[in-house]
Amino acid sequence: MVNTLRVSSTVAATRAKKLEQEMLQAGLIPPAIAPPRSEDEEPVRIRLESIGMHVGANITEKYLYLDCRFYEDSK
Numbered sequence: 001m002v003n004t005l006r007v008s009s010t011v012a013a014t015r016a017k018k019l020e021q022e023m024l025q026a027g028l029i030p031p032a033i034a035p036p037r038s039e040d041e042e043p044v045r046i047r048l049e050s051i052g053m054h055v056g057a058n059i060t061e062k063y064l065y066l067d068c069r070f071y072e073d074s075k
Contacts, residue, residue: 009047016046 023029 005044005047009043012050013043014046 020029020032024031
């Protein structure tokens with residue numbers, strides 16, 4: 001699983017760097033000031049953070065849906 005995350009994070013990091021470079025060239029964002037902490041660990045950290053956000057969003061949607069159903073039944 002760790003190898004899958006590494007490969008996935010490499011693809012996601014490459015995609016993000018390409019998009020960031022395009023935005024820099026277009027003048028939409030300022031250049032980055034601080035370099036990443038570690039070249040090897042940074043893509044994995046970013047990918048895990050992204051996965052965590054997706055999982056958190058799914059859990060939130062589930063509980064909001066259940067919460068709305070509860071309040072609709074109580075009317």
